[in-house]
Amino acid sequence: MNPTAAFVSPRPRLTLRQRLLALGLAGGWRRRLVAWGAGALGSLAMPPFGLWPVLALSFPALVILLDGTRGPPRQRLMAAAGIGWWFGFGYFVASLWWIGDALLVEADVFGWLLPFAVIAMPAGLALFTALGTVMARLLWSRSMLRVFALAFGLTGAEWLRGHVLTGFPWNTYGYAFSESLMLMQGASVVGVYGLTFFAVLLLATPALLLRPGGRGAVAAAALAAVVMAGAAAWGAHRLAVTQVGNVPGVALRVMQPNLPQDKKFAYDRRREILLNYLKLSTRPSPAYPAGLNDVSVxxxxxxxxxxxxxxxxxxxxxxxxxxxxxxxxxxxxxxxxQPPEGQVSPFFNSIRVLDAHGRVLETTDKVHLVPFGEYLPLQATLERLGLEQLTRVRGGFSSGGTLQPLRVPGLPLASPLVCYEIIFPGKVIPSGPRPGVLLNLTNDAWFGKTPGPYQHFAQARLRAVEEGLPLVRAANTGISAIIDPVGRIVASLPLGDEGVVDGPLPNALETVPIAGRFAGTILAGLLLAALTLAAAPLCGCATRLS
Structure with missing residues (x-):
């Protein structure tokens, strides 16, 4: 036995709190790995999982990592940018990997683009998250108010992501609450960007409990829990007291053919496909025993x-x-x-209204086209290089001018939204008289049975809550549904099923929800309040916490 062993003190064991705080001070690959893992974990908050409490782990990890940035201002900001980029990269890889599935429909043509969809696109989107953490770090302090800095930075960055370069607001953090009908009701007041703000603010507060001696940390975390519980209780109350009737005389049928994407555009099978649609549309159902004879639209x-x-x-x-x-x-x-002025393609992705004689009564064209799916940025140049969009239409599609209302005999005035046009908050209502229904026609067969169609459905459903309008959604492979103006599913058909969705059309809410009128103003107010509170410790307006 070593005679000096008795005099060597055992290494003290670190508590969980100390380990987590030490983790924030880690640098190099450890910091990047933790940031990536925290972002990837946060993707479980999105549909179809809907595990929003995981953000109470992801966002605190982000706070801890930002707490650990040290050195001169430039060094701190570079570290914050790196943390944000790795967090965003993990989040977008884990929540958007399914986009690559579209490239496998014609793998011999598009398979080589798989790394771009699965790696390069998330890497680009993560730049917005990096911008958000840089904005947050500029306002950072040791005060509990630093969670407002994070809410300001990430929410502002998410808003930019939804608008820059035509915008891509898919899976912004507020959709974490889209699987909870009660919590979803908050979108009627603050919109999805407001939900994003509160998701970051409230679910980052557990990080405050880790700083030893932090005054009021327990109270702050408790207050966040109370706010979450209050939001759920208010949502339950709103659902209980909001009873909507149905539009008289409307008997809806939505046909979901579940046609695989590699068969859908087979011109040599064109008549077979149409006859299958018609046969499927005529079948009797419990709601409509006489089939189409009981249907109006x-x-x-x-x-x-x-x-x-x-x-x-x-x-x-x-x-x-x-x-x-x-x-x-x-x-x-x-x-x-004929293509519109300034556009070259004679093809349009449209919604058409036909009468019982097969005559076209009304037409509206898709306005917000999908980059690389329906057109190529710098179309002529990239086509000369041999690239083409997924739809393989030479020259891509032309877009409609502005969103126009659609008049459908037997329906209230409709807002026609093709595919992902419905994911853009505040841009789903045409100018003029308020429509009575959101009409969303989409084809999610590109993405198979992956999380993509579930996420698309959840975003469409949240638009109904924001605008106080019913939603009729027809999807080639699902999810097709009739949804009332507070997000309740009246009737639906699951992903991957063939069949019809039958039901009445719910009324629109008589009063437009607050978010439907003032979502932009509310978001600006929330960001201004967060900016003011986050900056207060930096200018001596609030007590710093050690």
Whole structure:
């Protein structure tokens, strides 16, 4: 036995709090790995998982890492940018990996782009998160108010992500509450960016408990829990007292063919596809025992036809032979026409209204096209290099000018939204008279049975809550649904099922929700308040906490 062993003090064991605080001081690959892991963990808050409490681990980890940035101002900001980028990269890789599935539909043509979709795109989106953490670090202090700095920085960055370069607000943090019908009601007051602000602010507060001697940390965390509970209670109350009737005389049927993407645009099967749509649309159901004879409005999904409708006279004849006189058909369809000034493609991604004789009554064109899916930025240049968009339409699509209301016989005035047009908060209502329904036609077959279609559905559902309008959603492979103006699902069909969704059309709310009128003003107020509070310790207006 070593005679000096008795005089060597054992190494003290670190508490969990000390280990976490030490983690914040870690640098190099450890810091990057923790940031990446915290972001990836946060992706579980998004549909279809909806585990929003995991953000109470992700955001505190971000606070701890930002607490650990040291050195001159430039060094601190560079460290904050790196932390934010790795956090965002982990979050977007884990929550958007399914985008790569679209490239495997024609893997021989697009498979080589898989690294771009799965790695390069999340890397680019993470730049916004890096900007958010830099903005937060500029306002950082040892005060408990630093959680307001984080809420200001990340919410501002998420708003920018939803607007810069046509915008891509997919999976902004507020959608963490989209799987909870009670918490979702907050979107009617503050909108999804307001929900993002409160998600960051409230779920980052557990980090305050880790600083030894922090005055009021327990009270702050308790207050955050009370606010969350209060939001849920208010949401439950709103659901209980908001009873909406149905629009008289409207009997809806949404047809979901579940047609695989590699079969959907097969021109040589065009008549087979149309006849299958018509056969599926006529089937009887418990709601409509007489099938289409009980229906007033039939809705088909985006780009239903693998042909130009006007160029195939037999198509109108088949529609006229099948539809009863009382039925109006609303369908997605590719349209051919003279391109607008400044655009070159004669093709449009449209919604068309057909009467029982197969005649086109109304048409509206998609305004917000999908980059790389429906058009290429610098289209002519990239086409010369051999690139093409996923739809493989030479020259891409042209876009409609502005969102226009759609008049459908038998329906209230409709706001027509093709595919991901519905994910843009505050941009789903055309100017003029308020519509009575959101009409969303989409094709999520590109993404198979991945989280993508669930996330798309959740975002569409949240638009109904923000605007106080019912939603009718027709998706090729699902999820198709009829949703009331507070987000309750009246009827739906799961992802990957073939069938029809039948039901009445709920009324719109008589009063437009606060978010539907003032979401931008409310967000500006929240960011200004957060900026003021976060900056207070820096200018001696609040007591610093050691």
């Amino acid at each position: 039939l809705v088909w999904p985006e780009s239903a036809f693998p042909f130009i409708y006007e160029r195939e006279p037999w198509a109108a004849a088949d529609v006229a032979e099948t539809l009863p006189a009382n039925v109006t058909l609303v369908t997605g369809a590719i349209r051919y026409d």
